[in-house]
Amino acid sequence: MPELPDLLYVRARLAERLIGRAVTGERLKEPVVLRCTVRGNLSLLRGKTLQDIQRHSHFLVFRFEHLELAVNPMLAGRFRLSEPGDKIEASLAFALAFDDVELRYLDDKKMGKAYLLAAGDTSAIPGFAAGGMDVLSPQFSRERFVSLLKHRKDQVRVFLLDKRALDSIGNAYADEILFEASLHPKTWCRSLSHEDAVRLHDAIVKVMTEAVAEVERRAEPIDVKVRDFLKVRLRDVCPRCGTKLRKAGVRGMDAYFCPRCQPETRAGLVDWRKTGV
């Protein structure tokens, strides 16, 4: 799943290359990914100039005159800019041509969705109006975060992933943030002290800001997911203390954490320090 740093990077690269150019052709290979809330199909975009690309939550929204194409890549969706003569990928779902360059949307699982709609008519898109606080914006202050956290009754990792609260953190960065803040993923939000909450806020800002910079610095093609700099996600050993990392199921998701740096905070959780494993 592309996360916020990936989406920002992809958006910037696509914007550089495509904004101001007109669509000269289209192809739809996997109709299952496309939903049209206007009468017609992708050919409605032909001749229209791409005016802007915006990230909204986990969507990229391509704005044309009177029309928008909002794409949610979900689990496996990715974008690619292809040059003339590039072969067609097996996972190609649809493509828009802009003269000599083609914007391709690839999706191995076909779980992503693209919505073609009248400009501004986003009410028909499930999950679009999630409305979480942008964790990279100046408005995301310690004070606001602490007050947001105060009313939560769930586990801290579930809270981090809630797109209605925070815009937006996925599985990979949730693990990194909790590691940075030295918090066990199953900690109840209500058991966090003020100091814990402030530390968690600062960890979100630090981890996400650094990830945005690192993805940008690496300058990989936009369909490559840069994740090898992550410290705990899919890793074996804690980079801080050398302890074997553990995996815990949190609401059906795998959470990676260090049992020593992120000790459990409530009864009923396995205390790995005592097992001698």
Ligand SMILES: [Zn+2]
């Ligand atoms: Zn550790």
